[in-house]
Every structure is written in structure tokens, then in C-alpha cells.
Amino acid sequence: MKRLPIGIENFKELIDHKYYYVDKTMFIQDVCNEKVILYTRPRRFGKTLNMSMLYYFFSIRQKENAYLFNGLEISKCMDVVSYQNQFPVIFITLKDMKNSSFDKQLVMFSLLIQEIISNHQELLTSDNINSIEKERIARLYRGVQNEVELQNALKFIVSCLYHHYRKKVILLIDEYDVPLQNAYLNGYYDEMVNFLRNVFSAAFKTNDALEKGVLTGCLRIAKESIFTGLNNFRVISIFDEISNQRFGFTxxxxxxxxxxxxxxxxxxxxxxxxxxxxxxxxxxxxxxxx
Structure with a gap:
């Protein structure tokens, strides 16, 4: 009898260790039909596991893990399988951005940028990236707290990955609303909204290097406050029939x-x-x- 995956949020770990898995892989097909999407669900409904699943399915660096999807529902959808392991993917979570001040949040975001570059060190030596871009990557890797530079860091890394792989990039952001919740509780909400608005606008709006963007969170922050200008942006909430069976159990x-x-x-x-x-x-x- 298979073990229950209590607290397991990594898709590869769940499949490799043969935990019991309720097949939610058709969520991948739902995502393929959108450009930039925000899924809002309450806590503990499997959002992070589903995002991990998207990473292992789409990431060009996870071709050796294609077997994870053998026998699952998505493997029967050949039109979707053609996208498997075809894209550079950035997968980050904002769950640890729970600091008491805006300055500390900038430090935490800088650490996230450093982690992304650490996971993609091929950018530092790529023949498809010029010396000026490499210098900027190296500066971000060393850590910066310049607000304007951090606001544009995600878009810049997406662009560099596109140049390196010659393929558009998928950007996955889990728990996007955690820094906003903590900003509200600690009195710097307006600063945090402005910062994330600029981050998301740069990364998701008219970004020619972006193939697709997926965000998850518990809360739907008003589009007018944080997602201004994202014309290709769609929110899928608990009221929508789309993906209504992809989180939680029927x-x-x-x-x-x-x-x-x-x-x-x-x-x-x-x-x-x-x-x-x-x-x-x-x-x-x-x-x-x-």
C-alpha cells in the first residue's frame, strides 16, 4: 500500500518515492491554453505541488525526468506532450518574504534573484550573451539592493535565458501574495504594491522573451493595484469552472x-x-x- 504524501510539495520526490498520487496532470493542459494566469486558492490545496509539476513538465533542463509523467493522464494528450521539456523555466516562491520592513523585503528579493542565477550559471559563460549582460548578471549574483535594478531583474534574466537557449521562457511564481500580506500587517503596503507592480509589469507585459507566466496565491489583489497594464492577464479563482478540479480532491x-x-x-x-x-x-x- 502506497504511503500518503503528507507535506510533500516536490513532484519528482512524490513520484520517485512512489507516494499515493491523485492525478492532476491535466492542469498542464489548462495552463497551455493561457498566456499569463493567476490561480487563487485557499491554503493547503496543492498549489505548490502543481507548480512543481509544471516545472518538471516544461523545463528544458529536466529531460531526464520525463519519465515522471509516464502513465499519467497528460501522457495521453499528444498535442500537450509536444511541449514537454521544451522551455527554459524559472520557478520561484515568495513564501519566505515575510519581513517586517520594506528594506528587508528588498534584501530577500535580491536573495531570490541570486538563487535564480545560481540555478542557471550557464548564463555566466554563455556565448549567446554579451559581456555587458554578463557583467550585469554577475552584479545581480553578488547581490544588489537597488530597488530599480531589482524591479527589472526578473525580466532581464528571462531575456538572458531566451538568448542562451534560443527558446522563450516560462515563469512560475508561487505564493505571490505573501509579501503583500506581510506588508499590510507591518505598515509598508503601498511600497510593496508599487515594487511588485513594477516587477510583474516588467516580467509579464510585452515581454517578447516570455512564453508563459503562471502565478499562484491565496488572495486576489485588485488588478488595478498590482497587475496594471497586463492586458494578456487572466485570474482563475474559486468561482471559475476552468481548472475547478485541479486543486483539492473531488x-x-x-x-x-x-x-x-x-x-x-x-x-x-x-x-x-x-x-x-x-x-x-x-x-x-x-x-x-x-
Whole structure:
């Protein structure tokens, strides 16, 4: 009997260690139909795991892990499989941007930029990137707290990856709203909104090097305050039917799990403990154990 993946957020770890997995890979097809998307869901509904899944599916650097999707639903969609491991991918999470001041948040964002470059050190020696761009990459890698430079750092790295691989880039940002929540609680909300507005505008708006952008979070921040000017931007919330079964578990998935673990007699308790959500008209169970 397979172990339950309690707290596992890395798709490769989940599959390699043969944890029980409720197949959500058709989420990949949903993403393929959009340009820049924000998915909002409550906490503990598998957002990070789904983003990890997107990374392993699309990343050009994960071709050796293509087997992770063998036998899963998405492997039957040949039009989508043609995109597998075809793009440079940046995958970051803003979950640790929980600082008490705006200056500390800039330091944390600078560390995220350093981490991206650390994961893509091929940019430092690429023949497709000129010396001026390499100097700028090296400066970002050493760490900068210049607000304007940090606002444009993501777009710049996306551009460099595009030049290096000659392929457009997919940008995945998990828990985009965490820095905004903490800014609100600590009295620097306007500064944080302005900073992230400029980051997202630079990275997602009229960026010729961008193939696709996906963001996740718990909250929908007003488009007018943070996503100004993103004409190709779409929010998919709990009220939308699109992707309404991709986060959390449906009734049929719960029934299958109870059958697999020979616990069908717990059906009533499962409904009492974990049911109660509706996403796009579909009853959804929260997968997190209390």
C-alpha cells in the first residue's frame, strides 16, 4: 500500500518515492491554453505541488525526468506532450518574504534573484550573451539592493535565458501574495504594491522573451493595484469552472482513495472533516490533514 504524501510539495520526490498520487496532470493542459494566469486558492490545496509539476513538465533542463509523467493522464494528450521539456523555466516562491520592513523585503528579493542565477550559471559563460549582460548578471549574483535594478531583474534574466537557449521562457511564481500580506500587517503596503507592480509589469507585459507566466496565491489583489497594464492577464479563482478540479480532491477521487485504502466506512467522516468547499460549482475536499 502506497504511503500518503503528507507535506510533500516536490513532484519528482512524490513520484520517485512512489507516494499515493491523485492525478492532476491535466492542469498542464489548462495552463497551455493561457498566456499569463493567476490561480487563487485557499491554503493547503496543492498549489505548490502543481507548480512543481509544471516545472518538471516544461523545463528544458529536466529531460531526464520525463519519465515522471509516464502513465499519467497528460501522457495521453499528444498535442500537450509536444511541449514537454521544451522551455527554459524559472520557478520561484515568495513564501519566505515575510519581513517586517520594506528594506528587508528588498534584501530577500535580491536573495531570490541570486538563487535564480545560481540555478542557471550557464548564463555566466554563455556565448549567446554579451559581456555587458554578463557583467550585469554577475552584479545581480553578488547581490544588489537597488530597488530599480531589482524591479527589472526578473525580466532581464528571462531575456538572458531566451538568448542562451534560443527558446522563450516560462515563469512560475508561487505564493505571490505573501509579501503583500506581510506588508499590510507591518505598515509598508503601498511600497510593496508599487515594487511588485513594477516587477510583474516588467516580467509579464510585452515581454517578447516570455512564453508563459503562471502565478499562484491565496488572495486576489485588485488588478488595478498590482497587475496594471497586463492586458494578456487572466485570474482563475474559486468561482471559475476552468481548472475547478485541479486543486483539492473531488468526490470521485475521495471515493477512489477510500477504496484503495479499504476505508470506505469512513466516507461520512471524510465528508464532515474535509468537505465544504465549492470551486466553480464543483464540490471539493481539502487534502490537508488536520
Amino acid at each position: 468526490q470521485s477521487e475521495i471515493d477512489m482513495m477510500l477504496q484503495d485504502y479499504q476505508r470506505k466506512d469512513y466516507q461520512k467522516q471524510m465528508k464532515e472533516w474535509y468537505d465544504g468547499y465549492q470551486f466553480g460549482g464543483c464540490d471539493i475536499y481539502n487534502p490537508w490533514m488536520p
